[in-house]
Amino acid sequence: xxxLRLPDTSRSIDLHAHTTASDGQHSPxxxxxxxxxxxxxxxxxxxxxxxxxxxxxxxxxxxxxxxxVPGIELSAEIEVGQCHILGYFIDPSDTALISxxxxxxxxxxxxxxxxxxxxxxxxxFEITLDEIEAIxxxxxxxxxxxxxxxxxxxxxxxxxxxxxxxLGKGGKAYVDRVRLSPEEAIGLIHxxxxxxxxxxxxxxxxxxxxxxxxxxxxxxxxxxxxxARYNRHLPxxxxxxxxxxxxxxxxxxxxxxxxxxxxKADVQLGHVxxxxxxxxxxxxxxxxxxxx
Ligand SMILES: [Zn+2]
Ligand SMILES: [Zn+2]
Numbered sequence: 001x002x003x004l005r006l007p008d009t010s011r012s013i014d015l016h017a018h019t020t021a022s023d024g025q026h027s028p029x030x031x032x033x034x035x036x037x038x039x040x041x042x043x044x045x046x047x048x049x050x051x052x053x054x055x056x057x058x059x060x061x062x063x064x065x066x067x068x069v070p071g072i073e074l075s076a077e078i079e080v081g082q083c084h085i086l087g088y089f090i091d092p093s094d095t096a097l098i099s100x101x102x103x104x105x106x107x108x109x110x111x112x113x114x115x116x117x118x119x120x121x122x123x124x125f126e127i128t129l130d131e132i133e134a135i136x137x138x139x140x141x142x143x144x145x146x147x148x149x150x151x152x153x154x155x156x157x158x159x160x161x162x163x164x165x166x167l168g169k170g171g172k173a174y175v176d177r178v179r180l181s182p183e184e185a186i187g188l189i190h191x192x193x194x195x196x197x198x199x200x201x202x203x204x205x206x207x208x209x210x211x212x213x214x215x216x217x218x219x220x221x222x223x224x225x226x227x228a229r230y231n232r233h234l235p236x237x238x239x240x241x242x243x244x245x246x247x248x249x250x251x252x253x254x255x256x257x258x259x260x261x262x263x264k265a266d267v268q269l270g271h272v273x274x275x276x277x278x279x280x281x282x283x284x285x286x287x288x289x290x291x292x
Contacts, residue, residue, distance in 0.1 A: 012039070071088045083218070119166065127146075200230050231255070
């Protein structure tokens with residue numbers, strides 16, 4: 001959408017956007033340039049599991065005259081799956097945060113290789129990661145591709161047997177994922193001076209009562225607020241989350257979760273509440289809770 005300005009953006013912000021430092025399309029400086037061109041007064045840089053884009057974004061923001069809020073988006077393991085927790089005003093060079101994330105990402109990226117090694121070293125199976133990747137055919141490699149390889153080579157009779165004996169949880173070649181608990185994710189954000197906000201609360205995928213319980217538990221774990229305003233919310237979602245935040249006495253934030261035109265084509269930068277950004281006073285409340 002080029003450099004079109006949004007209506008009434010004199011005090012407008014977008015606190016959730018991704019750059020090439022994680023899975024976004026635009027470099028940090030290009031993202032900041034676009035936010036500035038829209039007329040936003042602040043942009044939150046919230047890449048997944050990395051602070052690598054923040055310094056470049058801060059420099060671009062200083063040049064252009066738009067506030068860049070240094071942030072991050074962490075994945076944490078909860079009962080029903082995963083939740084994403086945003087950190088705002090973090091120190092991008094915090095060593096505890098960076099070293100823990102480096103470990104988690106390395107373990108995640110090396111998981112497939114470690115499964116292959118187990119199958120080769122402990123059971124003498126002649127399979128390779130190249131072979132598994134060929135079976136995946138360009139998809140993200142997952143355990144069914146390993147199971148297919150074991151069947152193809154005759155080490156097991158069925159996919160089910162591959163899972164039961166080797167690949168399933170508790171199986172002989174099972175490699176656990178490294179996951180952050182909500183407590184740890186929130187603690188890392190707080191330790192880096194930041195404010196911890198639950199991203200896109202609809203992803204909890206629960207009814208109203210279940211959502212409130214889950215968010216209350218996260219607040220007990222230290223959560224500071226929820227992303228009550230979100231690109232994919234209906235107006236009634238926003239209203240419900242704003243009400244819940246008031247009830248729980250926690251902060252609210254607002255973001256588009258923009259990744260670029262080619263990555264999530266239906267999500268536009270600055271479109272937080274319908275086609276509008278979030279109001280800037282949201283940011284002032286978050287700023288007042290920063291720990292650095
Ligand atoms: Zn997310
Ligand atoms: Zn995101």
